[in-house]
Amino acid sequence: MPTRRAVTGRAAALLAAARRAMLRGLSLAHRVAAPVVRAFRSSLQLRVVTATLIVSGVLVVVFGMVVATTITSGAVEAKLGTAKAQVSDGRDAVARELDTVVSYDDPTLTNKLSGLAAALSGDQGRSQRPTVLIRTSETDPVAESRPGKPAAVSRDLPKQLRGDVSDGFMSFQYTTIDPDGHGERAFLAIGTPVYTEQLSYELYFLFPLDDEEAIANLVRNALVVAGIALVLMLGVIAGLVTRMVVIPVRLAARTAQRLSAGLLHERMSAKGSDDLARLGGSFNLMAENLHQQIVRLEDMSRLQRRFTSDVSHELRTPLTTVRMAADLLYDTKEDFPPPAARSAELLHDELNRFEELLSDLLEISRFDAGFAVLDTEAVELAPIIDTVVESRAGLAQRCGVEVRCHFPGEPVIAEVDPRRVQRILRNLIDNAIEHAEHQPVCVRLAASSTVVSIAVIDHGVGLKPGEEKLVFNRFWRADPSRARQTGGTGLGLSISQEDARLHNGSLEAMGEPGAGTVFRLSLPLRAGDRVLISPLPLDFSADPCRGEDDES
Known part of the structure; x- marks a missing residue:
């Protein structure tokens, strides 16, 4: 006799098999x-x-x-x-x-009933001829219109019909019976009492419903x-x-x-004058107008890019001459009266800004024309970050901001364009120092097996909702009235984002008013790869400086 454990195991196996069959x-x-x-x-x-x-x-x-x-x-x-x-x-x-019959024992009653049943059945075709039953109120049927078993047919009559007739009512009911032994068929059964001066009888007609069926x-x-x-x-x-x-x-x-x-010459075939033909004609007209508008915009964009590039190049020559004169004045400013010396300093600073603007415009024109290319090499990123931070030490000191760097224990080497990465970091760190409000700026480096991320985090004025996308627009400023220390052109973040895209990477921002801003640069470790998941979150949890401030 199997044990309880064996029975339970067999039931579990059957249940598992049933589950597998259901899943299949x-x-x-x-x-x-x-x-x-x-x-x-x-x-x-x-x-x-x-x-x-x-x-x-x-x-x-x-x-x-x-x-x-x-x-x-x-x-x-x-x-x-x-x-x-x-x-x-x-x-x-x-x-x-039957009016002359005075007793149910009359010997002629049976013959009379049989004759009456046959006569009432009529001479219709066999399929349409009704079956007639005549019975007394005290005995089984005594007469039927066709050969068969009248007693059996009488027992097949619906009880409700027989009860209504016994109570003296004419009644009908639809039923199925087998009057001739050839199978049950549908019938209309109608019964009625028959009264004479001496006796009473029950008369039943069974009308076949074969034709109606x-x-x-x-x-x-x-x-x-x-x-x-x-x-x-x-x-x-x-x-x-x-x-x-x-x-x-x-x-x-x-x-x-x-x-x-991009196949702007494609058109629909519009034949006829119906609604669909008019739809095709309207579609073709819309496509033609769009084509013309796109061509016109492309021409305008091409002219604009060429104008920007030509103006930038043409301004290089006079700028070089003015730069030489300004440098001469700036180097000998100690020999000038104070107002003239101050003018020489302003001229020197504005020429630097003007030269930076020309460089940015030339770089933007290269991006717009699709001529920007990468000069990648495998470099370690931590020294690049240190170099950029050291170059911005003067700006950080003037703004009263401390820049802190956090690197992983292992060297992070990536195939990037060092010049472009330095430019991205320089723009991000300058922007963070400018808006840090004397709070520390944190630069954090992290890497996964395929992606390297650099987060630049400040806890200054922050960004309003929606401005995290606008910061990368050209010449956009969050607060135009704000006094700036860097004298930027308004193109730095836009150029930085283009540089990141050129690496198949991304540059993203998030911020909260009064809480600060996070910029995250994500680049593939190998040139030609793409960024899927960044190893650093785009929020303030990526900032380890807060923990240091809390410990201090």
């Missing part, structure tokens, strides 16, 4: 249904045809049920009316013929065939109509995709 069934059903679902979602024509078939099918079913019910009910009602009249005539005939079956079959044909025809019509509409829509979608891919 669900997986198979999903694989079978998935293509159908995809086709249904992607095809407007299929959805319209399916909806048409479902709606028309429901309407045909409802209409068929109503028609079949109406026709069948009409035929049965006509049959019932004729049958009631026949039963009433038969009742009167039985009453007249045949009519109902014929109507039902005709409606099914006609309904299926109608639904299929409506589906074909819906498919043809939707095809006439969907094909131009598909052509429009295909043409729009080609236009979006």
Whole structure:
């Protein structure tokens, strides 16, 4: 006898097998249904045809049920009316013929009842001839209109019908009986009491409903065939109509995709003068206008880039001459009166700013023209950061800001363009020092197996909601009235973002008003790769300086 543990293990195995079978069934059903679902979602024509078939099918079913019910009910009602009249005539005939019988023991009663039953059954065809039963109120049936077993037929009569007749009422009921041993059939059973001066009898007519059933079956079959044909025809019509509409829509979608891919000369075929042809003509007109606008904008952009580049280059020569004179004045400013010396300092500073602006404009024009290229090499990033921080020490001292660096224990080596990375860091650190409000600025370096990130974090004025995207716009300033220490051009962060994109990296910002700003530079460790996930979060949790401040 198996132990309880063995029974439990067998039940668990059966349950696991059932679960696996159910999962396989669900997986198979999903694989079978998935293509159908995809086709249904992607095809407007299929959805319209399916909806048409479902709606028309429901309407045909409802209409068929109503028609079949109406026709069948009409035929049965006509049959019932004729049958009631026949039963009433038969009742009167039985009453007249049996009026002379004074006792149920009359030896002639059986023959009279048999003759009456045969006469009342009539001479219709065998399928339409009613079965007539005449019984006394005290005995089983004593007469039937056709050969058979009257007692068995009498027992098959509905009890409710027999009770109504016994109570003296004429009543009818639909039933199924087997009067001739050839199987049960539908009958309309009508019973009525028959009274003479001496005795009482019960008269039953069983009218076959074979013709009515045949009519109902014929109507039902005709409606099914006609309904299926109608639904299929409506589906074909819906498919043809939707095809006439969907094909131009598909052509429009295909043409729009080609236009979006840069094939600006693509057009739709617009023939005729119907709504779809007008749609095609309007689409082509829109495409032509867009083409002209794009060409005009491209020409304007090209002219603008060329103008910026030409102006920047042309200004280089006079700027060099002015720079030489300004440097001479700046070097001998101690020999000038104080106002002249101050003017020489201002001239020197503004020339530096002007030269920086020209350099930024030239760099922007290279990005716009698509001429910017990378000069990558494998370098360690920590020394680059230290170099940039040391070069901004004077600015940090003037602003009263401490710049802290946090590097991982292992050297981080990446294939980057050192010049561009230095420019990005210089712009980010300058921006952080400018807005730090005398709070420490943290520069953190972290790396994963594929990506290196540098976060520059300050706890100064911060950014308002939405400004984290605007900071990379050209010439955008968060607060134009703010006194600046760096004299920037307003292009630094925009150029920095272009440099990051040139590396297949990203430069992002986030900030909160009064809490500070976080800039995160993410670059791939290997040239040509892309940044998927940064090892540093874009929030203030990336700042280890707060922990240092708390400990101090």
